[in-house]
Amino acid sequence: MASMYRYNPLFLMAIAAITLLDCTTNAFQNPSQLVHAASCRRPSFVTRSAAVSDYDTQIASAEEVLYRTAETKAEDPELVLSALEDLEKLMRTKRKAEPKTAAAKVLENMDGTWRLLFTTGTKKTQEKYNTRINYFPIKAIQSFKVKETPMQIENGIYIGDFSLIKFFGTFEFDLIKSKLEFDFDEIVVLGIKVPLKKGEAAKIGASSGLGSESNVKNAQKDKAAFFNWISADDKIATARGGGGGLALWTRVIEEQK
16 A cells, blocks of 8 residues: 555655755766776775784874865865775774774764765665765755764755755664664654654655665665764764765864754
């Protein structure tokens, strides 16, 4: 039986809004900021012979590139991608060496508001455009409230200070895997609230191309959408989404959101 949301005009408006944003994203991509999947070998920040005691130094080197990226928004996309991939490997090493503290510190630092700066897109998007999409051309804001019970997540797309669409929900964080699982139960489109059933947010995202098809499949199996969280500190946050894409956020001061 068809879902009641299929015929709900506010739900349809939400899909239309995200689809419009997807078209806007594609229209404003700068060809010079597209990295083809079959690219040349990238520099690496990981030393093959590095001992476990060296990982913090190598993490700092990878993060330095990402700090510059957040500040200038002009670093070579290949260098940024290499830093993200190496940071992912190094943080995995750090979590194994420091299982009681590494992921817990990441979760603590996630608290606050973040702006999406750089993303490779999901694997499906990469295949569709034969590219890795990088510097994100529109204002996408994500907030985490880790001190609340349950922990809260908010996702929004803005034009200036005006929010076109915002999702609200809750999340859980696995301190062993550094895995964030979430679901949205409410959407606000142009100021109008629409309740969402479990998994409906995943369908909206996948229908527009901004979300991953894997999230829909997870919802059908009663599994939550997720991020494999890599890092978070006072400046930047990094993660790999359920669709396989890597992302970099920069911290936003609340009054500047």
